[in-house]
Amino acid sequence: MADIAALTQLIEPEVEKLGFALVRVKMMSGEDGPVLQVMAERPDTRQLVIEDCATISRALSGMLDEADPIADAYRLEVSSPGIDRPLTRLTDFDDWAGHEARINLIDPVLGKKQFKAVLKGREGEAIYAVIPDEDDLTFDFKNIHSAKLILTDKLIAETAPLSTEGAETITEEEG
Structure with missing residues (x-):
């Protein structure tokens, strides 16, 4: 499997250069093979809209194709951490x-x-x-x-002003 720490060091500067904060990098098993999941958020809203996912996905796709840090074929998934987010930092x-x-x-x-x-x-x-x-x-x-x-009523109430668009995910084929 891929070295997550090395992938994180490669991905984080690219995500930050676009003005986002990296939440998590994770390799997962998917129905069609390995998936490289990248969770990010806007520092001001703590969410990501579909256009943000697409922007990050395009930037990372090119960089990952060039660096080729993962030996096998995989899919890249860029997503928001959502309301019931992982706590990684x-x-x-x-x-x-x-x-x-x-x-x-x-x-x-x-x-x-x-x-x-x-x-x-x-x-x-x-x-x-x-x-x-x-x-x-x-x-x-x-x-x-x-x-x-x-996910609790308190958490929902405190994040309610935020858009529900942040739950979107973009998936691209990688190899």
């Missing part, structure tokens, strides 16, 4: 403090590797959260296997 834990997230850890904290918790922010790489009616948690950012916001 340290700043996400500050930005989404007060919201519920589903968190999967590599090593257990307080005997748990998986939990739903309300994010309380961070200090350095220490992430603070609380499991409602249970425990306060502190865990290291590097211990996170995956984290994602949970």
Whole structure:
């Protein structure tokens, strides 16, 4: 499989040059073979409209064709992170403090590797959260296997002014 860290280093400057922020780069299995998923957002709205996806897709397609960092054929998918977004950057834990997230850890904290918790922010790489009616948690950012916001009425209400167009996805054949 492709080296995600190397792909991220290749893709992030291109996305930023277009005025967007990279959220995640991920290789996934798709029905028609491997898919390189690139999630990005506008820093001001935290969304992407279909035209933004197309702009990023065109720029990345050319750059990836030239660099050829993936040996096998794959499809490029550019998308918005959506409302119930993955939390992939340290700043996400500050930005989404007060919201519920589903968190999967590599090593257990307080005997748990998986939990739903309300994010309380961070200090350095220490992430603070609380499991409602249970425990306060502190865990290291590097211990996170995956984290994602949970769709709640509060999250919907706080993101309601944003357009629903951000859920669009563009897919192109790559090889």
